Amino acid sequence: MSVSDIPRTATTRDVTEINRTAILDLLRAAGPISRREIRERTGLGSATVERLTQALIEEGQIEIAGLDRSSPGRPSSLLRYVSTGRAILAIDVTEANARGRIVDLAGTVLHEQYLPFRFDGSDPGAARLDGLLELVDTLVSGGQRGSGGHGGSGGGTPVIGIGIALPGITDDGHVTKASELEWRDVPVADILHERTGLPVLAENDANATVYGEYLHGAARGEESAIALVLGTGIGAGIASEGRIHRGFRSAAGEVGYLLTSTASFSRYFTDHGDTENAIAAELAAWVDRGGPHVDRRIGPAFRRMMTAVEEGDAVAGQARDEFFDLIGLVCAAISVVIAPSVIVLAGAFGQYSALSVDQLSRRLIGRIPSPPRLVASSLGFDAAITGISALAIERARGATYLV
DSSP: OOGGGSOOOOOHHHHHHHHHHHHHHHHHHHOSEEHHHHHHHHOOOHHHHHHHHHHHHHHTSEEEEEEEOSSSSSOEEEEEEOOSSOEEEEEEEOSSEEEEEEEETTOOEEEEEEEEOOOTTSOHHHHHHHHHHHHHHHHHHHHHHTOEEBTEEOTTOOEEEEEEEESSEEETTEEEEBTTTTBSSBOHHHHHHHHHSSOEEEEEHHHHHHHHHHHHSTTTTOSEEEEEEESSSEEEEEEETTEEOOOGGGOTTOGGGOOOSGGGGGSOOSSSOHHHHHHHHHTGGGOBOSSSSOBOOHHHHHHHHHHHHHTTOHHHHHHHHHHHHHHHHHHHHHHHHHOOSEEEEEEGGGGGHHHHHHHHHHHHTTTSSSOOEEEEOSSGGGHHHHHHHHHHHHHHHTOOOOO
16 A cells, blocks of 8 residues: 555544634634534534634634623623634736725725835836835835724734735745746745745735625625636636635646637747737737837727727727627636636726626527626726735634644
């Protein structure tokens, strides 16, 4: 028998962490409640509940919230979850700026701040990393000191973890490829951990988007969902049964690399895939070339094209049809393989969400089995930062589950 054939068993520490998670989840959902009710609703023994709740009180994760006088006999203490004593820093990084939020463990936003990247002729990739580090330094130290700001005051709430959403393939905290940021093989989680001493979760922004929509937005209550994000490029986040599907080396959802035809086999693709190149070609006439740098982002070009369509431009109308044909092929491919119950259209689709839903629905009906429901994002440009906040909070809570 090989090592891989030996059944996995839970250690005493595993069991303790699972039991702690059960108590904390119950108190978050139903507290304040007594230890007796904790025993009844979790099935844990009296000694286990007493030991674990006392440890959680000493750690500041739960607190006594009065007495339970509903039962005969001596009143017992009511316990509740403490969400306000600790916070996480959530950051959404784009090509042009970084946006950070200090969020307590209940998800309440305490402080928010933007930092536009300053390029000044320097290496753009390095300028983005420098800007990110500057924002992290400001917000972590501000959270510790209790600096105020938009959305409320940090109130001295200590930051205990960082979550960062990035437009690129991010595997175990390592950005293997982010063309939009001009990063390749950047150990961003290690860099931020070394800088702050805090645990860091780095995640692809489409994954963060789908998780935000899955928990709090347009995909809430769905068994499985995909977020199709139109931004600098195009990407997809996949969520199923409460989990993000990341795939091998966390490369799931890179739909810009879908091949468009057999002609694709005559060439190779590096920074951008075949589908993303084809979409960019359809939008080329609406790329902004007026500034110091050509803005080749797909999302803004899409919006300019749609404005031209509204003004009666026949060329723009034809480009719109070709654009939605390509997006329809993406939706068809991921729907046949993943079979989600819903696809959430996020990012630049938002301004034209009703039209986009109509265009894509007509292309899928009758062409694939069980077409998913297509809906617009309800979180808009808050989707990625909401999702990475939730993921970082879950990690900060130290939740461990039986799977």
